[in-house]
Each structure stands twice: as structure tokens, then as C-alpha cells.
Amino acid sequence: MQDLTPFIFERWKNDWKTRKNKVKRCPLCGGEMHDGMTTIPFLISEKVVVIKDVPAEICSDCGEAYMKSSVVDKVESVLDKLDELRSEMSVVHYEVA
Numbered sequence: 820m821q822d823l824t825p826f827i828f829e830r831w832k833n834d835w836k837t838r839k840n841k842v843k844r845c846p847l848c849g850g851e852m853h854d855g856m857t858t859i860p861f862l863i864s865e866k867v868v869v870i871k872d873v874p875a876e877i878c879s880d881c882g883e884a885y886m887k888s889s890v891v892d893k894v895e896s897v898l899d900k901l902d903e904l905r906s907e908m909s910v911v912h913y914e915v916a
């Protein structure tokens with residue numbers, strides 16, 4: 820199960836789950852990582868933006884997802900573009916955003 824508590828982007832960006840380099844082992848449980856997709860909810864000025872299909876390395880044991888810095892940059896630009904959205908909650912796909 821994924822924890823769907825929205826992240827505050829500025830904090831998430833500096834989180835240990837976002838990394839410059841590939842992680843070989845899960846820092847939480849030591850499990851093996853594999854490439855996959857994840858869904859990340861963000862809380863931005865009281866609006867929720869859910870970004871789907873974000874490339875990530877996912878722990879095969881505990882399911883924790885880790886983002887590379889290139890992905891973090893793209894997420895940032897996606898969130899920038901969404902600033903003008905009026906809706907309380909938006910769902911976007913990483914690739915098409």
C-alpha cells in the first residue's frame with residue numbers, strides 16, 4: 820500500500836527519497852530496487868495535485884519509491900505549470916504534463 824498523504828513539494832524535494840544517483844538497496848529495509856512507476860500526491864497552496872506514472876526506483880520488499888534528481892526537476896516544472904489551476908484537486912500524468 821502506498822501512503823497517500825500529500826507531500827509539500829519544497830520539503831519533498833530535499834527528502835532522502837529523492838536522490839542524485841541510483842540506489843541499489845532500499846535505505847529502509849535493504850531490499851532490492853527495481854525500475855517502476857509510482858503515483859505522488861503533492862499539496863500546493865491547499866490544492867492537491869496527483870502526478871501519476873512518475874518513474875521511480877521501487878523497493879521490491881517494502882514498496883518505498885525513490886526519485887532521481889532529473890525526475891524531481893521535471894516534477895517541479897509540472898507543478899509550476901499547474902499553478903493557475905482552479906480546481907481543488909488535479910490528476911496529471913508525468914509524461915504528458
Ligand SMILES: [Zn+2]
Nearest residue numbers: 845848878881
Ligand atoms: Zn524497502
